[in-house]
Amino acid sequence: MHGHSTFEPKNGVVKWLEARLPILSFMHGSFVAYPTPKNLNYWWTFGAILSFMLIAQIVTGVVLTMHYTPESTLAFGSVEKIMRDVNWGWMLRYAHSNGASMFFFAVYIHIFRGIYYGSYKAPREVLWILGVIIFLLMMATGFMGYVLPWGQMSFWGATVITNLFSAIPFVGDEITVWLWGGYSVDNPTLNRFFALHYLLPFIIVAVVGLHVWALHVCGQNNPDGVEIKDIAKDTVPFTPHATMKDSLGIVFFLLLYCWFIFYVPNYLGDADNYIPANPMKTPPHIVPEWYFLPFYAILRSIPDKLMGVIAMFAAIAVLAFLPWLDTSKVRSAKYRPIYKIFFWIFVVCAVGLGYLGAMPPEGGFVLASRILAVAYFAFFLIVLPLLGLFEKTKPVPASIADAVLAKHGSASSVAASAASAPQTKG
Template sequence: MSGHESTYKPASGFTKWLDSRLPIIRLAHDSFVDFPTPKNLNYWYTFGGILAVCLVIQIVTGVVLAMHYTATVDQAFASVERIMRDVPFGWLLRYIHAVGASMFFLAVYIHMFRGLYYGSYKAPREILWILGCVIFLLMMATAFLGYMLPWGQMSLHGANVIISLFGAIPLVGEAIQSWLLGGPSIGNQTLQRFFSLHYLLPFMIAGVVILHIWALHVPGNNNPTGVEVQDVEKDTVPFHPYYTVKDGFAIVVFLIIFAAFVFYLPNVLGHADNYIEANPLVTPAHIVPEWYLLPFYAILRAITFDIGPIEAKLLGVIFMFAAIAVLFVLPWLDTAKTKSMRYRPVAKQFFFGFVASCLLLGWCGAMNPDDPIIPMGEDKLLVEFTNADGNIGSRPFDGYEEAAAFRAEKQAEGGVASMSIQKAPAFRFIHLAQILTAYYFAYFLVILPILGLREKPKGEPDSIHKAVLGQSSAQAVPAE
């Protein structure tokens, strides 16, 4: 915990000599060996370690792929396929890198939901949380940049859509857009800068991760009870071997899932259209981002209305960025004194609703917003006509035969008649996305601030030690 005494004792002459000059072994020892860690961390707490592994995998495979990749619009697509076909084990490295991006996001989302549930963003861990948000933003930027590199259809048109969002910014939007692209549209110069930045950002992530761990090691880990450590002897165990082995087990289980995708379904998390070489003249029929960005894409598309002078396009962008920005101020929005939702029966329900709304937003992001979820009645056929005398009218029909007969009749009379579909009212994906977007923001801006003041926590233990005792004596369950 904060200011815990270093227990490292250099054993040999060399380590003593080193310790008085660069106490790097002491730092590692105090951070990852002897660090006092609450004894009640469950498996949700292993995702930090899993994420570290993900970052290392991405950086190592990425550096290797960069040895073989060619960042020009003429050769990028073929060079990626050359990696898969001719470079020894290139197929393995490239599939690990591509699946690894999805796995990284899967892990980071679980890690974030865990932080939300156990109140890990609350004092004294605000900086820790904010650094995590910075990492998340950098991850999204890196993933977006990297997705362009294979130079497939989704690479090109996805990047085009996202960069066009900047064009929505008033006054300077277009200037920013063309500055980002290095020209009027995505070209070779854009691909090259994206490649350069895609190589740079992971190392920035690694830097912020170090700060994140530093900020973790000042107050120490939160834990499922949300009660701070009071007695190091009773409440904590040393990180090694207790958590190295537990994290290690979780990491390997995670790698089993990872490997199953790499070896058996390497392309299922991506989009088939990205195996069509980029063609600026043809946009794919269904343009969607990778799955991990779908919830934000759904929020972007849910905003179809203007508010005052702000137009829908800009408003959607604002909402999308606000959905991430709100995370940064979360430590000051949640007013509750109790950290863990384990002891907040009402907040817990809202939290699970929040998780569900995020998953459903992902679903909305993948679907065509105009498709019905719950149809209310059948679509009708509308025959619109202009009589010979110039009167305009229309008439709805249920059946096609009647509608066609009526159209023929009107045409025979010398007028103009045409048939179109009159969509039945329905509850559509766009409506669901709007409701979920409202809930997403309400959760942070309304529910957490108000609930924290009104809710009565239930059953919060006095200490980690007592919580562990109470659990094992009451249920006799050895491990959660």
């Protein structure tokens, strides 16, 4: 939708550049003139928050790399050197390790927001699938990053997760050995995880580029789930409206992020990771990072290893099929009373699975994990397809302007649409 640009270069140098590479008008069209639905709420600021977090992780990560040694006998010590001797090293490292958690926290809100408001529905299927790919890449990056400090939980987490591939029939063991670069998790594993941990974020940047491109082709969804009908009445220019709102969202998010960095920096980590990796000593409970826990709980809820692994990957893969599993014509949960209830049950199930993933796999915890794992899949495979057929939805407003009108009354809305810049739909 950068066709909306009203960018007219006056400066000679800018004109010269525009004739050769119209990057400035592209940026102007994408981030200044770009029409944004005026009814977006603060849940929509998480896209900007995630962009911020991606950059923050790359910047802190690149600097940490300058001081880190990816070698199994030196890695743990080099991280301690960063914490103790590198100027501001403690801050960089805490910002990076807590940044991973904040990144996942934001992405989960972003995903839940998409599910609540039906942001995956036509014509945004590709946008949504690109998001699922980013999520998968984030998980791979986060997992490999957690291995780098080479503490006990790094080592044993890596051992448990890489061992999952041995469940693949016939070639599982060969694949696992190939992944390890040896017959157990060791220095070659650390080396390749480090290389990939440095590589993947830049692939994420590329896929985020596609994600934003797809977003700008379809336009943003919005809390009422109706498409933009009239750019003058339904939208505001991205800058300054969305830019300012996003900035405010980012600063609020930074307050949370900085609370973790400066006041409870080790809260989200496992104490065992401050013990150097010891292949001869298994920790009593091997627990992955919190952001993997719901999927870990699904993995453990199934007694058969291969089926558990399949279920775990299916729990992520099912998200990609969401656009076709949800049969409802109405996008937003705002106008879907029953879907709204199921959505919140789904959130409770997902959080519950996260809690159970951290608990030992015994007794009632296993039973609870099984119930919630079934509920998790039932939401996608049973509830969503059927609900679209049977649910009686509320009337959807004809346009965003109408929805805003219903919320505020007519007087202010007319004034608003008169004030916004006239623009024809392109």
